[in-house]
Amino acid sequence: MELLNHLNWRYATKRYNTTKKISEEAIEQIKTAIQLAPSSYGLQLFEVLHIKDIALREQLKAVGYNQPQITEASDLFVFCHYADAHSSKIDDYLALKAKIQGSAVEDLAEYGTMMKGAIDALSMEEKQIWMAKQVYIALSNGLMACASLGIDSSPMEGFDKAAFDKLLKLEDQGLKSTVILAMGYRSAEDDTQHQAKVRKPLEKLFKTV
Numbered sequence: 001m002e003l004l005n006h007l008n009w010r011y012a013t014k015r016y017n018t019t020k021k022i023s024e025e026a027i028e029q030i031k032t033a034i035q036l037a038p039s040s041y042g043l044q045l046f047e048v049l050h051i052k053d054i055a056l057r058e059q060l061k062a063v064g065y066n067q068p069q070i071t072e073a074s075d076l077f078v079f080c081h082y083a084d085a086h087s088s089k090i091d092d093y094l095a096l097k098a099k100i101q102g103s104a105v106e107d108l109a110e111y112g113t114m115m116k117g118a119i120d121a122l123s124m125e126e127k128q129i130w131m132a133k134q135v136y137i138a139l140s141n142g143l144m145a146c147a148s149l150g151i152d153s154s155p156m157e158g159f160d161k162a163a164f165d166k167l168l169k170l171e172d173q174g175l176k177s178t179v180i181l182a183m184g185y186r187s188a189e190d191d192t193q194h195q196a197k198v199r200k201p202l203e204k205l206f207k208t209v
């Protein structure tokens with residue numbers, strides 16, 4: 001299977017070739033793969049910041065354990081989930097669904113009430129965890145899209161979230177940083193690319209019951 005070749009080829013890149021940039025077209029394709037990720041109820045309670053400001057990336061690196069990928073990679077996405085799952089977000093989704101699928105928004109009212117009831121029953125902490133989980137599915141789509149395009153990538157959680165949120169003014173936007181994705185082309189000097197993949201054997205990972 002072609003996908004398995006791509007998944008074996010990719011690795012969490014540590015050092016990037018700073019002279020090689022991802023094309024606009026490939027970035028659009030990666031964005032579309034992220035857009036197409038499934039999410040709970042289809043709500044997509046997250047947004048992705050594409051950080052183009054080089055000075056800002058330097059500042060983010062300083063609060064990202066100085067990981068070089070943050071500045072060396074061609075492109076950097078910061079995945080953020082909403083600070084709260086406000087009912088207005090569910091209304092936004094219902095309006096979009098009605099528009100795209102050509103139905104009346106009033107016909108979706110009962111569905112909306114059901115979703116809001118289920119979400120309102122969660123504590124703030126549970127909501128945060130639930131929203132963050134959706135982000136990781138989107139991250140995974142991004143990783144797979146990169147690999148299939150021959151683009152290297154680094155999923156990263158090693159950063160100070162509170163400091164990222166402050167630098168990116170996320171509170172004002174009702175967002176919280178979840179995880180970051182650096183993307184570009186591996187440096188020939190990145191020794192990690194030569195290391196064999198460490199994965200549990202399938203019989204340890206899967207149990208037949």
Ligand SMILES: Cc1cc2nc3c(=O)[nH]c(=O)nc-3n(C[C@H](O)[C@H](O)[C@H](O)COP(=O)(O)O)c2cc1C
Nearest residue numbers: 010011012013014067155156157158159179197198
């Ligand atoms: C959610 C997540 C967060 C990660 N955070 C970091 C990170 O901050 N820095 C880093 O060098 N690698 C990070 N990694 C990479 C993992 O260490 C790596 O995926 C794992 O060791 C398996 O290696 P491979 O992806 O190269 O096959 C992260 C991976 C994931 C999925």
